[in-house]
Amino acid sequence: MTDKASNSSQGPTQETLQGARGLEAEIARAVIGQERVVHEVVLALLAAGHVLVEGVPGLGKTLLVRSLASAVRGGFNRVQFTPDLMPSDISGHIMFDMKTENFRVRKGPVFCNFLLADEINRSPAKTQSALLEAMQEQQVTIEGRTFPLIPPFLVLATQNPIEQEGTYPLPQAQLDRFLLKVFIDYPEEGDEQALVRQVTAGSVGDRLDTSAIRPLLQAEQIPRLQAHIANLQVDEQIVNYAVRIVRAAREWNGIEAGPGPRGPIALLRAARAEAFLQDRAFVMPDDIKAVAPAALRHRVRLSTDLEIEGYQPDEVLADLLNNIPAPRQ
Amino acid sequence: MDLTNLTVNLRPRNPWEGIDLGFSLAIQGFLQLWLLWMIGALPIFLILNLLLPVPLWLAGLLAWWCKPLYEPPLLYWLSRMVFAQPPGVGEVRKRWLGILGNQLLANLTWRRFSPARSFVMPVAVLEGLRGKPRLARVQVLSRQQHAAGWLTLAGLHFEIILELGLLILLVVLLPEELRSFELGEFLFEPSGWQQGLQQITGLLAMSVIAPFYVAAGFGLYLTRRSELEAWDIELGFRKMAGRLANRRHIAGLMLVLGTALLGFTGMERPLQAAELTPPEAKALIEAVMQDDDFGKRETQSHWRYVGQTEVDEDLGLPWLFEWLVDVVQGFSRGFALLGEFLLWLAVGGLIVYLLVWFQRNRGLFGPGAEQTRRQRSAPVAVLGLDIRPESLPADVAGEALTLLERGEPRAALSLLYRGSLSVLVHHYRLKVPGSATEGECLELAQTVLGRSGMDYQTTLTRAWCRLAYGHDSPAPQRLEQLCHDWKRAYGQ
Structure with a gap:
């Protein structure tokens, strides 16, 4: 179901819109067999949100962010979170320059367009909150001086679901700041074969090759694109539907703590991006349903008995979505 | 051995009931039986495993082989218990060598292979028979008796299951972090300490099964003896005689009894068994069996309420x-x-x-x-739209065209979409849940609609969504076309 989005005079050009819609396919040329993940990361970029990725190491998370950065000509940095990582290691610090006899600001890796925060739960809460503050405020304070971050700014934080020893799990309030939580899993057999062939063909070592990615957009075009998407038509019934889903989740049997008001907001932001990628100028209930698992799975906490029985938030959310009546027109 | 002192109720039983009787005895005196078994087995187990320079697997095999060394005391204790005179464990220990007797060598060699070990054990241990008399007795007892072999086979299996169960339980209870071996390796290729653990669990399994095995064999033996020698009838007569003696009418009753027996057999005078030769006895038995009261076999099975068990309230x-x-x-x-x-x-x-x-x-x-x-x-409403056939006009497309001409495109499109859902639900029997969105309805429709119908439904849904959620009304010509295509798509 497609319907061309209208192009206002102050909005992005038709070429930019086409480029944005082609991002997924372009990134998928390098990141093979992870279509769902690529789709959701592009959604987060278009909705000006951040992504929490959960998956075992070695599934191409760095390659994904690099490919995204290449496709929009954005700056990319990667920070490996460790227990001894300090907030200033991310945000930067002021140092005394002996030559000029002046204090000089040395900006940290957070000053980029795409930041891969690898294994964010390996650092203590102080360091995590420094990054999360930057995500929320889009600015960084170093020794009392505030530096705005240049948009687009997307943080892709990763968590390893297996090794939980010596980690500092993100509290619910901080998880809420991520627009989407994405699961990355092993690719299918055919995809894995294609991936291995591509990585090993004529390359030395196992360096990540993103040279095949064509830049479809300029980083500076992204904020205008995000503004365009934020203005897509959302009917009152759709807002009502998103709110009903979240309110039902708070009372749902098996959910101990439901999403806060950021839940429906995240649903609508992501649904707008989904509608844009589906080449539509308005949001449909299908968009809400499509993004609901990724937008809500990290905002709900299951009851202890369901957790013991091995249920996942996705299963409970699927049950919930199957029982909430669709919007009435 | 005075049968009147028996604490078990002797009655005709089949072999399986005999085994059940043995199990009841074992449950009643399990602790004493288990202790007696351990007193015999534990020293031998320790000597074999700790003192003798033999591999652990061989020590285990020898401990298992020596079972006839540990079982006779259990039988001795049971034989006293059924006569309400259970000896103490110490007393049995003192008589240990006497109980084992001088048939130990035979029990540990060729008789070890006997599948009816627990059943024939009383012949040697309790009756003290040996040589040919023992053999003759065993032959008589074992005639048409297969339950003893099944008992041994089942006991062996239960022993293995119990031992494996104990081992697997230990492994499962071990935290993952401390478990440095696989279960299969632990069971089938055990290392030194693992073999030791297997020996201990094996001993425990044997000690639990042995009381039941010995008691079941004894139950079988009692049942068979009772069947062969009519112990239950003898007991019945004795009880009757005792009751009548109390009434000082024993002589009269004996007279009546004798007369009755004469009447049954048709003989003129009472005969003593000792005076009859086997052919005479056979002829006499056949004559008795021809009588209506004896010559038929009848089995009745029914439930009978026997009243509430009297409980002695005074517990002292x-x-x-x-x-x-x-x-x-x-x-x-x-x-x-x-x-x-x-x-x-x-x-x-x-x-x-x-x-x-x-x-x-x-x-x-x-x-x-x-x-x-x-x-x-059939649901009444989907997506909040009333889709009951009676809520729709007979000519949906015609009515939609009228609405369009009246300048109500939204009402016209809504009617077409409602009509299409109604056809899907009522005509095609499509199950559409209340939570289904427009896109999901379209996916469901794929299962029932043909290609042309699907094309129309897709166009209609797209137009409807654009109007409902995008607030963008399709061009009147397009709407008109949708109305005209309605009948072609749904044939209505």
Whole structure:
């Protein structure tokens, strides 16, 4: 179901819109067999949100962010979170320059367009909150001086679901700041074969090759694109539907703590991006349903008995979505 | 051995009931039997495993082989228990060598292979027979007896299951972090300490099964002896004689009994068994068996209420304990009464519920039931749109065109979409859940619609969504086309 989005005079050009819609396919040329993940990361970029990725190491998370950065000509940095990582290691610090006899600001890796925060739960809460503050405020304070971050700014934080020893799990309030939580899993057999062939063909070592990615957009075009998407038509019934889903989740049997008001907001932001990628100028209930698992799975906490029985938030959310009546027109 | 002192009820039993009798005996005296078995087995087990320079697997095999060394004391204790004279464990220990007897070598060599070991053990241990008399007795006892072999086979399996169960339980309870081996490796290729653990669990499994095995063999033996020698009849006569002696009418009864026997056999004078030769006895037995009262076999199975078991209330406890017992019993009786009341209440409630349900759903039964069921299974509204056929005009497309001409494009499109959903649900019997979105309805429609129908439904859904959520009305010509295509798509 497609319907061309209208192009206002102050909005992005038709070429930019086409480029944005082609991002997924372009990134998928390098990141093979992870279509769902690529789709959701592009959604987060278009909705000006951040992504929490959960998956075992070695599934191409760095390659994904690099490919995204290449496709929009954005700056990319990667920070490996460790227990001894300090907030200033991310945000930067002021140092005394002996030559000029002046204090000089040395900006940290957070000053980029795409930041891969690898294994964010390996650092203590102080360091995590420094990054999360930057995500929320889009600015960084170093020794009392505030530096705005240049948009687009997307943080892709990763968590390893297996090794939980010596980690500092993100509290619910901080998880809420991520627009989407994405699961990355092993690719299918055919995809894995294609991936291995591509990585090993004529390359030395196992360096990540993103040279095949064509830049479809300029980083500076992204904020205008995000503004365009934020203005897509959302009917009152759709807002009502998103709110009903979240309110039902708070009372749902098996959910101990439901999403806060950021839940429906995240649903609508992501649904707008989904509608844009589906080449539509308005949001449909299908968009809400499509993004609901990724937008809500990290905002709900299951009851202890369901957790013991091995249920996942996705299963409970699927049950919930199957029982909430669709919007009435 | 005075049969009148028997504590078990002797009656004709089949071999399986005999085994069951043995199990009851084993449960009754399990602790003493287990202790007696361990007193015999544990020293030998320790000597084999700790002192002798033999591999652990061989030590285990030898400990298992020496079972005839540990079992006779159990049989001795059981034989005294059934006559209400159970000896103490110490007393059995003192008589240990005497109980084992001088047939030990035979028991540990060729008789070890006998599948009826526990069944024939009483012949040597209790009757003290050896040589040919023993053999003759065993032959008589074993005639048509297969249960003893099954008992040994089942006991062996239970022993293995118990041992494996214990081992697997230990492994499962071990935290993952401490477990440095695989279960298969632990069971089939055990290392030194693992072999030791297997020996211990093996000993425990044997010690648990042995009392049941010996007692079941003894139960079988009692049943067989009772069957062969009519112990139950003898006991019956003895009880009758005792009762009549108390009434000082024994002589008269014996007279009556003798007369009765004469009457049954048709003989003129009572015969003594010792005076008869085997052919004479056979002829006499056949004559008796021809009588109506003896010459038929009849089996009756029915439940019979035997009344509540009399419980001796006077437990001989101090008053405080008796009071506590009364209080606890009072509570349990009260709870039982309450439970019974609640049960009846639930039954009554269920009956009322069924009656009410039947009253409300009478339409589902009898004539016209099929139509009612169909009406009930179809949803009334999908996506908030009323899709009942009666809520729609007979000519949906025509009515939509009229609405369009009146300048109401939204109403026209809404009617077309409602009509299409109604056709899908009522004509094609498509199950559309209340949570289904427009896109999901379209996916569901793929399962029932043909290509042209699907094309039309896709166009219609797209136009409807654009109007409903995008507030963008399609061009009138396009709407008109949708109205014209309606009949072609749905044939209505």
